[in-house]
Amino acid sequence: MSGPDRLMFGSDWPVAILAGDYAKVWRETGVLLAGLGENDRAAVLGGTAARFYGIEV
Known part of the structure; x- marks a missing residue:
């Protein structure tokens, strides 16, 4: 396994809100993941x- 599977x-x-709200954190996460399929x-x-925690979705 490699990449996204890990x-x-x-x-x-809530520490992230010191730099902005959760919407900003989520937006920046989207930017970082934009190149993935x-x-x-x-x-x-x-x-x-x-998968790791054995939770069925």
């Missing part, structure tokens, strides 16, 4: 975590 989205909310983005935003 990454999980997480934030340091739909499946890779889905992996980073929840699929990898669901």
Whole structure:
């Protein structure tokens, strides 16, 4: 496994609001993930975590 299959989205909310609101954090996350395909983005935003923790979605 490599790349998105090893990454999980997480934030340091509420600490992140010191630099802006959660919408800004989410927007910037979207910018960082913009170059990924739909499946890779889905992996980073929840699929990898669901697989790792054994959660069915």
